[in-house]
Amino acid sequence: MSRRNKTIIIAVVAILVLLIILVVVWWLVQRGGGQSATININQQPTVEPKKLPTTSRTSETAAAVIGEPQLEATFKAVAVTFAERFGSYSNQSNFQNLEDLSDLMTVKMKNWADNFILEQENTIANGAIFYGITTRALSAKVVSFDESLGRAEISVSTQRQESKGSTINPRIFYQEILLKLAKTSDGWKVDEAAWQ
8 A cells, every 4th residue: 555545544544533623513513402602622621620539430331321422422533543654654754744743732742752753764775675553443441540640541443554675465463552641732632652
């Protein structure tokens, strides 16, 4: 698959996620009795939020405790977008995947990415054999959520396709990534990412 095709696929997935969020927001506004309202999915609702426990929970329990569909949709949209781009890499792309994600990263995660790029640039030899991996998110679930700390953990199940030397007969495997989100003044952003 060419870089152009990958870029097109990533763009289409991002647009679809945004459309789903917009449809959910539109549906919520319509369900509210036709009253006009401005909804910002990066802000907390104006109603008094529920106090949430700080311990980790299963996805069903965490989702039920969140109770706000647009907040859960925001978590999942950020997590899916991040996981797919973060996990898609080619040694010929010059770490473009990490640079594209800078808007979804906290300062801590940006520092990690910058350091990782510097380390890898020093070890990657020019003219190395082609290596590429493409990641597609299959599902996302809220593992834990602590509103008082502005923290959430999202687990994303992915299908990954790894190619070495050639894109013919890639190795396909499945892997989870755990993303820790933090609430910032600009909305929810990824603070840590760990492949499981």
